[in-house]
Amino acid sequence: QSALTQPRSVSGSPGQSVTISCTGTSSDVGAYNYVSWYQQHPGKAPKLMIYDVNKRPSGVPDRFSGSKSGNTASLTISGLQAEDEADYYCCSHVGSYRVIFGGGTKVTVL
Amino acid sequence: QVTLKESGPALVKPTQTLALTCTFSGFSLTTSGMRVSWIRQPPGKALEWLGRIDWDDAKFYSASLQTRLTISKDTSKNQVVLTMTNMDPVDTATYYCARLRGNYEFDYWGQGTLVTVSS
Numbered sequence: 284q285s286a287l288t289q290p291r292s293v294s295g296s297p298g299q300s301v302t303i304s305c306t307g308t309s310s311d312v313g314a315y316n317y318v319s320w321y322q323q324h325p326g327k328a329p330k331l332m333i334y335d336v337n338k339r340p341s342g343v344p345d346r347f348s349g350s351k352s353g354n355t356a357s358l359t360i361s362g363l364q365a366e367d368e369a370d371y372y373c374c375s376h377v378g379s380y381r382v383i384f385g386g387g388t389k390v391t392v393l
Numbered sequence: 394q395v396t397l398k399e400s401g402p403a404l405v406k407p408t409q410t411l412a413l414t415c416t417f418s419g420f421s422l423t424t425s426g427m428r429v430s431w432i433r434q435p436p437g438k439a440l441e442w443l444g445r446i447d448w449d450d451a452k453f454y455s456a457s458l459q460t461r462l463t464i465s466k467d468t469s470k471n472q473v474v475l476t477m478t479n480m481d482p483v484d485t486a487t488y489y490c491a492r493l494r495g496n497y498e499f500d501y502w503g504q505g506t507l508v509t510v511s512s
Contacts (some may be wrong), residue, residue, distance in 0.1 A: 284456065284457075286439060289429060299473040303489045317496045317497040317498075319497065319501070320501070321440070326502065328502040328504055328505055329420060329423070329440065329489075329499070329502055330502075331498055331499060331500050334496070334497075334498035335495070335496060335498070340500065350448065372439065372440050374440075374442075374497070374498075374499075375497075376496070376497040378419075379453070380451075380453040381442065381453060381455065381456065382442050382497050383442065384432075384439055384441065385439065385441040387438075387439045387440070
């Protein structure tokens with residue numbers, strides 16, 4: 284099973300919105316509403332930002348939102364802030380109790 | 394408060410077997426629905442799911458690594474152990490344990506432990 288496809292990098296100015304795509308197949312992203320997103324700052328463990336496609340855990344700012352269309356899930360960061368600069372990974376259930384991660388996207392705040 | 398922490402050797406030789414321990418607190422793996430996963434990240438690369446163990450001792454592994462992996466638990470010590478055989482330099486990575494919550498999301502992660510495979 285190949286990793287989910289994410290853009291290597293996206294960038295935006297403070298206050299702008301950026302969207303990260305996560306493309307899979309009809310066997311993973313397209314088949315289940317079990318897509319999650321993780322934020323990872325350098326040298327730190329990942330942090331859960333979105334689960335079940337569009338749900339936010341307690342404590343995650345509402346500037347982070349998730350969606351899905353067909354085989355592609357997306358994470359949108361609205362009102363970009365300096366602390367949002369990090370790597371972001373999507374993750375999807377692929378059946379048989381397994382999950383797969385995306386290749387990661389580096390978000391740069393200009 | 395949920396915490397997880399990985400421990401084990403920082404350096405292993407090729408062909409050796411790696412054993413890592415995840416010691417956790419704030420939840421119990423005897424509670425229905427609780428699950429712990431192992432995930433790794435080679436330096437500068439993406440996350441890779443390795444496997445998981447559930448409260449009922451069910452175990453699931455990455456299809457590509459399942460012949461080399463074993464995950465077990467010691468509920469009396471609140472520990473989960475990952476064993477990976479026949480280590481290779483490509484297995485050099487930071488290894489994380491994480492709690493699996495709800496459906497398929499990881500809500501708490503350990504700090505990670507870097508394992509280097511080199512002779």
